[in-house]
Amino acid sequence: MLLNVKESCVSKAISRKLTPEIWSPPTGNNLKFNVDGTTRGKPGPTGIVGVLGNSQGRILCLFSAFVGSHDSNADEVMAIHKACVLCASNHLLTGRNIEFASDSLMAVSWINNASVIGNLKLINIIYDIREHLQQFEGWTVIFNSRETNSEADILA
Template identity: 50%
Template sequence: MYIVQVAETECPLCRSSSETVDHLFLHCSWSWEVWSGCMQWWGVNSCPNNLIKDWIEGWNGLCPSMNRKGVWNILFFTVVWTIWEARNDLVFKAKEANISLSMDWVKFRVAWWFKTHGCGSEDALTLLLLDIKERCVDKDHKNKSRSGVWDPPVDDELLFNVDGAAKGNPGMSGVGGVLRDARGRILCLFSLFLGFRDSNSAEILAIHKACQLIASKPSLADRTVTLKLLLHGPRGSNSFADSLAKAGSRRQGDRIEWGDL
């Protein structure tokens, strides 16, 4: 077992200040980047309180909508737990504290909590990298516009939504995709960093990567798989792949995950 050697009172995540409860969970630059990123899912910007107890007490007041209080409160404790886990993994396992990966874990844990406690829809686990504020909320979505709803494939077919994104044209780019069956189960997802490219190249490479992944699995050889790439207009039903591609453009380490085929 490897143990990171740091000064007894030094914060292992930023190594720039003494490790106290208030610093670790609130003022550490690494931890605050996780907080800021999660709050931005709701379009919320804030400055940290001096004390973590004040941050807890004022958290509800930052929620932008009453019907999102449930998931907002869960988010708070999920971020705290994820920061603590990242800190311990670094100290006791020498495991790199990766901000983008930690934020992915936050989304997964929020979705899992909702599914476990019966507060979310049956496909709650597909929130792994979805826009939580639009999907995991305390209200009925019967009136939600169909333009933002994922359309499942028919019968035994599979649908691979893919997308490419570039921050600028050209700029730092990434690709993403998610393979799902007719029930909405995630069979594969990827989020990869490409480097400096234009958006058109990124979209072509997203299709190429999806084809590579399909070809790598013999169990998919006899399945009908449709590739879907939205070239123009609002992302709508392709929003999951879009979010994976955008995450890829700033990702530190590629992400490819397979579900049960």
């Protein structure tokens, strides 16, 4: 399911809610964007997905896209990038605290640690993610185990 974030994200909520048993909600008025990627082969056809939810578990936005042929670390970085681009393009979200959650420890460490370059093929995307993150009131990019990232994992 692909939504046009500029028109649909936040302005109208999706009726389905995230369940706390398989998804840990953000605190307070914060938002959480769970992302995931899936690759068939090394490299192989790659898809990315994301689910943006609020502290009440309401789904505010979903995305899903085919992004070519990549490896498993690249798909996670691309999913985080897509989530950042979508949020940065919506003026209702840039002033919010947003938590981006991925089940790739490698991708999260590449984005969070400025001294880590990561995969040289992804360096421009990683720098672009870091630039987009600066537009938000507050942000975190965190590692979530596959079990607590299951809403995105199911879509992937």
